[in-house]
Amino acid sequence: MLRYILRRILFMLPVALLVSFLTFMMVHLIPGDPARILLGEYATPQTVAALDQQLGLNKPLPVQFGLWLWQAVQGNLGQSIQLGQPVLQAIQQRLPVTAELGVAALLYSLILAIPLGVYSATHRNSLGDWLANVFSLFSTAIPNFVLGLALIFFFAVDLRIFPPGGYVPFNQDALANIQDLILPMITLGTAVVAVNMRQIRASMIEALGQDYVQTARAKGLSERRVSYVHALKNAMLPVLTIIGLQVGSILAGAFIVETIFLWPGIGQLTIMSILSKDYPVVQGVVLLSAFSYMAANLLIDILYAAFDPRIRLDNS
């Protein structure tokens, strides 16, 4: 097992290096002097020269990349132009907000998708299966900013059940925090429900055709126990992979949902930074999202291998 993990990490290193390089190059793709871009329009020639010196912007590109990477590894992602604070600090402050939204959306999607998927698989071609299919088609076709605005209109403007936006930290007012969470969570998680449901349905159908399911039935176990315990356990493995991929889409989706619901998370920070050309922040967010996405997928692969020994023993 350790061998497998080490090998996976070893294979990731060149990709991680390339990811860092691409993120580093972002600022260099912008026409103009990088130091001036990093410091904003109103920087004096002196501060530009000082940053040139500090970041080694007068050195050749590969050397610059090395210096930048060395700083990044030590946790120095540069200084935000607009906020006047280190990029890493700005991201850390907003991370809990985005994490709360993302985790809630993922949990919401699984809580809905598991029973729906199992029902669709055990009642194939029934009315319920058909309805679930129609739901999944629609929910993947509705962009989350449209869904978010529609939810705000119905539940906040019209019915006044939930607030239209805003964020109260959990330790300040737990009830208000949860009220603030519901609509953004549904907005972000609904498309994910559809994807998970389809995956669970497909892998459940496959699992239900296997011999061990027949054995379980022959033993006289109830059909509910057969599908929820025996088949579902095996059907959840492919779902794991999908969840790994979803970490990326949930993160990107959170950016939009935060903008709509005025959540002070990483997404709002990023969009604001892009519009105000605060490039060090954008660079930092892009780098950290890529690395957390990679880490999530690595973790999923490791879990997968832990559950299914065939994978870690297969050397190809």
Added chain:
Amino acid sequence: MATPTGFQEKPETIAQPPAARAAQWMGRAWHTFVRDPRLWFGIILLLFIVAAIFAPFVSPYPPLLYHPALSAQGPTLAHPLGTDGLGRDQLSRVIYGTRISLTVGIASILVGGLCGTLLGIVGAYFRGWVDQLIIMIVDTLLSFPSLILALAIVAALGPSLINVTIALAIVRIPIYARLARGQTLQAATQDYVTAAVLSGTRTRKIMFRHILPNIFSPLLVQSTISISFAILDESTLSFLGLGAQPPTPEWGSMISDAQVYLNSDPWMLLGPALAIVLIVLSLNILGDALRDHLDPRSRDITRMSALMQE
């Protein structure tokens, strides 16, 4: 896995005159079309395409014509989808917006799909270090969540529709590269490729005249799904203010404009929102149906790559 259809055609079908074969093909296509209601969504798509091409003739007003006196009106006979905050006709703007969505969607898929397919075929055909290098590029691009990569590219290049198209094209490259690579690996083991190699056919000809036509179906199926994702992403970026700039009539930015009027005039959302949902829905359903008819074997591949694009 792709079947070398060229070698399996029965002699009598080859001997038929082309007109008869075309008629037979049309007949079969019509039969399939009538029997599968999912394919009828193609008609909706066709309507969008017609609306886009003939926008100046089918839209009741010029999309930029503003009328401050008529601002934020509800649906009326004169303005079926109402007017926006500047009194511009929503229906006309939705119709013109079709042009942008389809152009950006199709252009980004054409560019990204071509580059990705090329990389995939070349990697799988030559193997060795070329393949390793291509895999590494693909893995790198896939390490970024796709919308965040698009955001980063647009941030670097600056907000505009052209840059959104470039960003969305780059985001699709790894998906096509993976698909084309997998398909080519399978096709390369087929007898017709061995036959072509042995008969001294030039490598470029083998790749593009022998292999490409045989892996085309899954790529086409992928493209209908990819275009719908590209349209969603493009409207998202424009909604955030990173794509189309005012006064361009574009669905995402129209919704962003309507956001301000959510309390007083919520119907302002309706036109652009329905347009996005309808076009994406049609493309997805059509893609599903095409996959079943053209390429039943690659169900799992296209499903997986569809998931990866989200």
